[in-house]
Amino acid sequence: MQRRMVPRALSLKAFLRLCLVPLVAVVVAFFLLPMVRLVLVGATGPLGLSAYAAILLEPRYRATLLNTVVLAAAVTLATIAIATVAGLFLQRHRFPGRALLVALLTFPLAFPGVVVGFMIILLAGRQGLIGSVTAALGGEKLVFAYSIEGLFLGYLYFSIPRVILTIMAAIEKLDPSLEEAARALGAGPWAVHRDVILPALKPAFLAAGAIAFATAMGAFGTAFTLATNIDVLPMLIYTEFTLSANIATAAALSVGLGLVAWAALATARSVAGKTVAAAG
């Protein structure tokens, strides 16, 4: 019997295992281990494990957390409302220039937070458009880029493209025969929206809303650009780490923020059925 001169090729199982090795190595070394370290460091400061509870107990941190949550929630609701009105309009009507309008509404999708902050400065900063307009109209020059209103606008700016895309995709999948059935039963446009369309969009609202909320919670670039004295959680973490060198506190706050964002996205995923991401 001839001896095998050529080594047997890898079985599928072995090959697949090999394929996963680099991924597992990268993820463990550069994500899992560091995250574990972060959690541990958060518990080794002067307050120990109770640093984690400090987010809720310390009045200063609690105020910041509340600020951030309220802001994120407000942005989420506003964005969903805006995106639904615009999305329904764009999906229901075909007219020349529609494609351009859709492109204009979604092109800021990949803008980093810093650029968005700059956009707001151009709109509402000291040399901003709104300021020039209000001054020309005879009133006082309106400058609000560097305040909570400016931040709200900034968050709105990068939430709208993302949420509009999600909602438009959901509207496209709506079953037209449901609306026709409602109309056949006598429902006018408002009743059709109330009884058929909006209920059908509920999963999309939840999914898109959760993403917008998580993104707004964790947004750093925009807040950083607009000022360093706005009281939101990411800025607090940043100042604790770089300016006050409270590493443990910063770590604990980061973990807390991460948990809230993760919980929001997990909600979105369970409703939408696929992975979603925050960015900004």
Added chain:
Amino acid sequence: MKGRDAGRAVQGGRLAAIRRRLVFAGQLLFTLAVAAFLVVPAFLSILAGVTSNYFVGIRSGVTLQWVAQVLSLYGDTILRSLVIALATLAATLVVGVPAAYALHLRGGRLARVIEEVITLPLAIPGLAIALALLLTYGGMAEFRRSWLFILVGHVVFTLPFMVRSVIAVLAAIDVKLLDESAASLGASAWRRFRDVIVPNARAGILAGSLMVVTLSLGEFNLTWMLHTPLTKTLPVGLADSYASMRLEIASAYTLVFFVMIVPLLVAMQWIAGRGRPDGERG
């Protein structure tokens, strides 16, 4: 139905038509206003980047001096961002594509857990990840000071996009079937991957690649914490210019960024659009 009712129904139909027109106009105006909110500042920024004096306006003349200044002041950041983006792409291709294939083919609970874990970096704010990396590897001075440190952050953040994109296309083309038929013809696991799987997954790999490069070019949250004065990237430079440079230079810098990013965005939209079926008849 009596004649009177029929007449009223037709009358109501005419009123309804007028109301429909008004609603259409109102919605159109609203949508235009939202679009204006998004587009006008971007347009202003492009304008400011080529205007001699933004305070005076376009009357002061169009010039490329600001762009030239940007290139001399921040040229290294632009180059570094490109290098990091391409390196991130290479890394995610090498690490992500085979892994996506393995995860999809294996299926089962383990695969799902791994997918969950690699998607975690998307949920956790960049700030937290950067902090974690600093705490763990900050002590390794050589590594900490080089651009590889930033590369690592970018790879962790963009990997799930590549993996998800490839898994999506693998699911769409029924990989198991292709793999089995190639196996029945005698190809080894590696040959099958190289000759059959990868070429057929091209669309997903391309979409994922565009996504990775775009994300890497624009990444700030992670990079700001990980950078050193010698390893600045484009977004880091942008933040610097917004804080300390005059408006025209900051705008010119943003313009350079747009020029790099917009073609990528257009390419991504075009690819995504190609897969979509045509709209139905009304």
Added chain:
Amino acid sequence: MNAHHGVAVSVEACAKTFADGTRALEAITLTIARGETVVLLGPSGCGKTTLLRIIAGLEQPDRGGRVLFDGEDVTAVPIERRKVGMVFQNYALFPNMNVADNIAYGLRIRGMPREERDARVAELVKLTGIEGLEHRRIDQLSGGQRQRVALARAVAPRPRVLLLDEPLTALDAALRERLRGELNRLLRMLGITTVYVTHDQAEAMVLGDRVVVMRRGAIAQVGTPREIYFSPANPFVAEFVGAANILEGHGTGDALVLPGGRLPLAAGARGGPLVVMIRPEAIRLVAAAGAALAGEVESVSFVGDRLRVTVQGIAARALVVDAPNTAAVKPGDRVGLAVPPEAVRVLADAPP
């Protein structure tokens, strides 16, 4: 004795060209009597659904077309005000409401007080045989149950016309046949003017008082099921509603001359080139010797309740004959055919 409810529907010169240029419907004129069930039958793309949607008010006919209910022009009236009941192919039940709320929806829109609504819903639940399902969510129902809920919902507000768009197509074959019979009984009991769209000729035959066979946006023939089956106007209708043998030959007044012999025709047939149709079940196999028509058996298929025999050599195309399932016939046998002259139908135009 069933009462006749609803309105008489009249479609006058309704054509439809869509925005992308597709001509879905040529100018159609059709009258439907009060309480009548008319079936629009045809292959996909023939325009039957478009015509239904024009009657419903979901589409507008091209300029010049009119739709009349009992003589009133309702062309400009949108569907919300037309008081029609519509059952969709995929049922279009509202997933955010349970069965009872779905059925009550049309009544709720019309502002019917709660007690009246509940009573009417109960009435319909009993009529369609879905007692016990009132509080179920839509996704918990089977296909047959959904179809019944869709029907109950459409009928609850006492519409003037009932419109059904292929309501049985989404069900599997066995269920379809069973529900067909129930649907027939229900429609007869309700007695509302009904327009029913289908591509299934068996459904059309069972459910329709009259059948409108459509092809490429135009009406090919209108008639009762018997008229359509025994006296098709042209080869398309003949072949669509059942198996048909289409023969071309030269008529000599009392017979059709074919390659395989002479086919006796009924008195009064004209001379010259003729096209005729014979149904497979009307042809009898006889001994070849002495038969007016003779040929050779090409194939024999045992279908179960009969034998499908194809015979070549008689006409240009092989003839399909239905023989008793115990007949002793095999491929290659020489056989004769006997056809009663009344079963031979002369067709108006040549085959396509």
